[in-house]
Amino acid sequence: MHSGASFLHLLAPKWQSMRSRALKKETGAAGRFGALAIIGLMFWGFIFAILYRLLVYFRGIPEIGPLLAGKLLGLILISFFGMLLLSNVISSLSTFFLAKDLDLLVAGPVDWLRLYAAKLVETCAHSSWMVALLAVPMFTAYGIVYHGGPMFVFVVLSAFIPFLILPTVIGSAITLILVNIFPARRTKDILSVIAVLSAGGVIMLFRLMRPEQLARPEGFRSLIEFISILKTPTSPYLPSEWVQTTIMSWLNGEPDALPLYLLWSTGAAFLVLGAAIQRKLYPIGFTKAQESGDRWVKGSIFSGVFHKMLTPLGLVRRELVLKEVRLFFRDTTQWSQLILLAVLVVVYIANIKFLPTKGEGVSFFVANLIPFLNLVLAGFVLASIAARFIFPGVSLEGRTMWLLRSSPLRMKDLLWSKFWVGTVPLLVFALALVTITGLLMKVTDFIMIVSVFTIMLMTFAVAGLAVGFGTLYPRYDTENAAQIPTSFGGLLFMMASIVVIGAVITLEARPVFSYLASKSFGSARDPLEMVWGFGLAALLCIAATLLPMRYARKRLESLEL
Amino acid sequence: MIELKSLTKRYGSFTAVDEIDLRVPKGELFGFLGPNGAGKTTTLRMIAGILRPTGGTVRIGDIDVTENPMAAKAILGYIPDRPYIYEKLTGAEFLRFVAGLYSQNGKIIEHRGRELLTLFDLDDWRDELVESYSHGMRQKLIISSAFIHKPDVIVVDEPMVGLDPKAARILKDLFREYTRRGHTIMMSTHTLEVAETMCDRIGIIQGGKIRALGTMSDLRASSESGEQGLEEIFLKLTGENAAREFVDVLDA
Numbered sequence: 001m002h003s004g005a006s007f008l009h010l011l012a013p014k015w016q017s018m019r020s021r022a023l024k025k026e027t028g029a030a031g032r033f034g035a036l037a038i039i040g041l042m043f044w045g046f047i048f049a050i051l052y053r054l055l056v057y058f059r060g061i062p063e064i065g066p067l068l069a070g071k072l073l074g075l076i077l078i079s080f081f082g083m084l085l086l087s088n089v090i091s092s093l094s095t096f097f098l099a100k101d102l103d104l105l106v107a108g109p110v111d112w113l114r115l116y117a118a119k120l121v122e123t124c125a126h127s128s129w130m131v132a133l134l135a136v137p138m139f140t141a142y143g144i145v146y147h148g149g150p151m152f153v154f155v156v157l158s159a160f161i162p163f164l165i166l167p168t169v170i171g172s173a174i175t176l177i178l179v180n181i182f183p184a185r186r187t188k189d190i191l192s193v194i195a196v197l198s199a200g201g202v203i204m205l206f207r208l209m210r211p212e213q214l215a216r217p218e219g220f221r222s223l224i225e226f227i228s229i230l231k232t233p234t235s236p237y238l239p240s241e242w243v244q245t246t247i248m249s250w251l252n253g254e255p256d257a258l259p260l261y262l263l264w265s266t267g268a269a270f271l272v273l274g275a276a277i278q279r280k281l282y283p284i285g286f287t288k289a290q291e292s293g294d295r296w297v298k299g300s301i302f303s304g305v306f307h308k309m310l311t312p313l314g315l316v317r318r319e320l321v322l323k324e325v326r327l328f329f330r331d332t333t334q335w336s337q338l339i340l341l342a343v344l345v346v347v348y349i350a351n352i353k354f355l356p357t358k359g360e361g362v363s364f365f366v367a368n369l370i371p372f373l374n375l376v377l378a379g380f381v382l383a384s385i386a387a388r389f390i391f392p393g394v395s396l397e398g399r400t401m402w403l404l405r406s407s408p409l410r411m412k413d414l415l416w417s418k419f420w421v422g423t424v425p426l427l428v429f430a431l432a433l434v435t436i437t438g439l440l441m442k443v444t445d446f447i448m449i450v451s452v453f454t455i456m457l458m459t460f461a462v463a464g465l466a467v468g469f470g471t472l473y474p475r476y477d478t479e480n481a482a483q484i485p486t487s488f489g490g491l492l493f494m495m496a497s498i499v500v501i502g503a504v505i506t507l508e509a510r511p512v513f514s515y516l517a518s519k520s521f522g523s524a525r526d527p528l529e530m531v532w533g534f535g536l537a538a539l540l541c542i543a544a545t546l547l548p549m550r551y552a553r554k555r556l557e558s559l560e561l
Numbered sequence: 562m563i564e565l566k567s568l569t570k571r572y573g574s575f576t577a578v579d580e581i582d583l584r585v586p587k588g589e590l591f592g593f594l595g596p597n598g599a600g601k602t603t604t605l606r607m608i609a610g611i612l613r614p615t616g617g618t619v620r621i622g623d624i625d626v627t628e629n630p631m632a633a634k635a636i637l638g639y640i641p642d643r644p645y646i647y648e649k650l651t652g653a654e655f656l657r658f659v660a661g662l663y664s665q666n667g668k669i670i671e672h673r674g675r676e677l678l679t680l681f682d683l684d685d686w687r688d689e690l691v692e693s694y695s696h697g698m699r700q701k702l703i704i705s706s707a708f709i710h711k712p713d714v715i716v717v718d719e720p721m722v723g724l725d726p727k728a729a730r731i732l733k734d735l736f737r738e739y740t741r742r743g744h745t746i747m748m749s750t751h752t753l754e755v756a757e758t759m760c761d762r763i764g765i766i767q768g769g770k771i772r773a774l775g776t777m778s779d780l781r782a783s784s785e786s787g788e789q790g791l792e793e794i795f796l797k798l799t800g801e802n803a804a805r806e807f808v809d810v811l812d813a
Contacts, residue, residue, distance in 0.1 A: 408631040410631065560611070
């Protein structure tokens, strides 16, 4: 019987495309690659340094040190597992149902099992590379601090590989079942809502575990109680726990092979189950995914009002903004992510209550410093929202670029319309977030003004970076918008945002510290210090807004499609 | 109206368009033919301002596309060979958006949009999202969008692909009437019958160079083809007659 091409052969075009992309001689490619390598290495170094210091500190604590290190690893791995599951659900919709090569493969004499295996590998690679990259400095820190030895590399690999396979099999099975249950065109929408809700669920789960209590052992009645909490597995049935036990048992000199067996045997069992589901449901699901939609849209009062509101922008800019808004709200895969935003906000605001800004032993100094540092968190939230909503903007224009480029539209107008459509809601959100949390923490007027000033500048900077990096590292050929933020450029954007947010906070730290010190301890204040600190922070944000926009414009103008 | 001088496009060591000189006057319907990969689409994309030439110039009217792209594009309409458009806009919204790009709006555009959609049997679909359109319907919508701002020059790449016979007939009549009114159209096509019956002049490009240029009788004379049709002339000029014997190929 003819069994068709091998699964490696099915993967060959992916590998070959990747190779030719890497070898393509494009102007400025070396510079972009260099920037990527430098920022990437800095980011790795940053994660490694933080974990290294933390683990060295844990190592110095007798009895509970290794337990704390294990618990920390468990928490990181459970977050990884959540991220992997979510991203596999999203990726598998593309690889199994929307990819352009499917017509060819499904029409050809390709064995279903080989197709499944090839698509599974592709999904796994798409959704796991970022977690795998993050894991490198993390495991390196553990290996070095706890003297894991050269064999530690193999221990990590043997535990981490099945850890990556499991969410791929589960995620793709979830997508397969969903495509079969819901009407074809709706699946994409429903899928993203479910993905968002599950992300929210993971965040809530993490929140319920209250990791901050581990950092405050004085909250426990006795040391024994604290240790017993540390020894209890967080989630005995989750693969993250098995990986943690494998790693920590090796590092503590008492290797335990049982969790490794569990990882590999569960992985193998899930693969068989996944394949069985695939055989049964894929042909039906694939057929359903081919149907086209038929949705009817009529003008609404809202669009009329909006139309009038935008008139001062001029015709071209108004039409661009209207188009952006329409595309956004009609694409449920886009706006359903707003649910994620709502969950993030709830979690964020709820967390404010856990911050130790009130009560005994908390000085005016600490009570105001924490809200200031809280800006870093708000900045991260902004960056992740921008990654999801603003970063993909230019990539999504890829297929219609012929129209924009052949019309008398200035690329500057296109980019700034994308900038403002993303920035205005982001700014409203950021200001609301900072004001509400500020009021909840009863901060002084000074800190409130600093917070509002900083978050405004940060919003502009993050949006500018998102448009800029989104244009410099576009994904014009993607079938699924949800995949764009997890691209290489998306990662680079997140790193750059973190660097800018960190730099802004560092620049402002000194004047804020001086102010709070003068209020608390009556020490002298230097007004120049404030001008310098805030001035440089503002300059940095303005540069981070304008420079990426400028580079993006140049890139778009020289783009040849 | 369209003037190409020593127009060249190179990709690394490969020359896609090799020093083309061409002038398409006002009111002419010009047909641009050539085998696959001859450089037709690359030339048209350079005229539309999507690709930058490696050498030479493109002028629309008296405007240099590289030096003054905004002014040149303002009087140009481009119809690509692949109909990719915004899936989440309706047909009417898409036309309004395109008109807006050319700084045109208001009642005239609404009226013209409706007329164009009716012409191509899309009026019932005007408020439906483009994602529900078939390939041919998308093609008709893109063609309508090229006419919405009444450009002086239309550059069109393979307009007949995906069109039903009725739409193809409408398009031919529309093109003829448009050029009769003094507008210029440059069209690439593989449908030789369309080129033969519609175009005032024809250019045949191969390997990035123009091999033949002129009216049908000019082409017949230059290829010494007597009273033969365009297909024979095309094959003769592009050397396609030298294709291998079918038998050899099928036996291979």
